[in-house]
Every structure is written in C-alpha cells, then in structure tokens.
Amino acid sequence: MNKRTIKFSLVSCLIGSLCYGSALIASESTQGAIDFRESVMTTFKWYLQPMGAMTKGDMPFDATLFKSRAEGLANATRLDVTEGFPLGSAEDTEAQPKIWDDWDDFKLKYEALQKEATELQRVASSGDEAAMKAQFGKTAKTCGGCHKEYRKKK
C-alpha cells in the first residue's frame, strides 16, 4: 500500500467507526425512549385499574382509594409521554408509523387525556360517586381514542 492508500483506509476506518458509534448511540437512545413511553403507560394502568373496576362494579366503591388513584393518574399524565416517541421508534413495537405523519393530532390526543385526568382529580376530591364514575368514563375514553388510531391491533 502506498501512503495515499493507507491514509484513505485510515480515514474510512475512522468514518466507519464514528457512524457505527452514532448508530449505536441512536439505537440506545431509541430503546431508552421506548422503555420510557411503555413505563409511563404502565403507571397509567396502575392508577386506572382500580378506578375501572369500581366503575364497572367489579370491586366495591372506595372513595379514598379512587381519589388517591385519580390524583396519581393526574400526576402521571404530567409526564410528557410524547417524548418517548422519537421518529423511527415504531419498529417491533405497538406504535403505528402514522403517529409521525399525524404528529399534531397525536399530541392533541394526549393533551385530551391530560385534561380529562386533571378534571378527574378535581371531581374525585368531591367524593360524589356518580360524578367520579362518569368522569372516569370520559378519561378512559381518551385512552381508547388514541390507542384506536395509533396502536397496532394485537
């Protein structure tokens, strides 16, 4: 090899390593984002489940537990789950690729959950069973509204 070939090989090697490194960092951070969004949804589930069971009559109504979970849900929806959806993070997950085509609508749908969950927290502090159950229904509907459009069918 002459000097020019050696130099070219070294530069190629360096560029290659940098690209590999960047791809690795990108894929690590994508996985971090996926873990984050899935974790936020799992916290929602924790708060929603007993309120859902009470609303459906699968467990006795407990105003204190309902209020506590409504407060937890409102706090959890203050985490911006949309941060967990960077472009290109649909693969091998339940996310529909059209999330990124309809990004503004996707964000609006999340804001609808945030709004209804905050209202649920307010209503739950009243202790009015019927009102709490009705507002739980409205809140859960916003979850479904987003999943229907943007989550792959299992």
Place this chain on the structure above:
Amino acid sequence: MNKRTIKFSLVSCLIGSLCYGSALIASESTQGAIDFRESVMTTFKWYLQPMGAMTKGDMPFDATLFKSRAEGLANATRLDVTEGFPLGSAEDTEAQPKIWDDWDDFKLKYEALQKEATELQRVASSGDEAAMKAQFGKTAKTCGGCHKEYRKKK
C-alpha cells in the same frame, strides 16, 4: 355419602375456591405493583440520564434540555413509588426484604429524592450551569442512598 358429608365437601370446595381466587387476585395485584414501581424507576432513568451525562461532561451542557428533564423528574417523583412495594413483593425482585422492617426509613429516603428533585427543578429554571450540576449531584445521591440500603446487589 350422607347429607352431612356432601355439605362438608361443598363447603370445603367453596372455601378452597375462595382461597385460590384470593391468592390469584393477590398475586396479580402484587405483579401490578412490581410493574408499577419498576416503571416509575424507568421514568426516573429517562430524566436522569442526560442530566448525568451533562454533569459528568459526557455530553455538552444544554440548559433547555436540562431544565426540561429536571421538570420531568420532579413530576415523576410526585408518583408515590412506595405504593409499588406491598408487603411480600420482594421475591424474585431486587427489593431487599428489610424494606418492610424499616418502612418509615424507606419512605423518608424516597421523600429525600422528592425534595431534592423539586429543588433541582427550581435551580434548573435559573440556567446557572454550576448550580444545576451541583444540585443534580445532590439529587442523584438520594437515589444511591436508597439503593445502597434497599436494593439487592447484582
């Protein structure tokens, strides 16, 4: 079988079913709690990681990103992770069984994180790089303080 034997068998069967049902519900709800606590920790990781990298100099300081993650962390610490540690939920997890012997201390250690993360959010709104990094250190220390006592060594 006489009537008495049949009655006894029916009652035994009913009690058995109820016990099995309760154990199933208990184990389902324990798994839900474990999923919840692990998810809350994963959201912490999402917020902490870039602030940690900036503090250590592994990535360039970005006041806007730092502020946003500090705000996210403060919100995430408003979720009461201790709800995710019902008695008997240590098995096959990283939780040390002594959590339940030292429950008040365990809760105090979590409150220390909540306090420092709220302070980090306040300091981060100033944009003062040195102060933000110093307060990040204090916040991260409270994670370590709890893990050292209450998380099993890997």
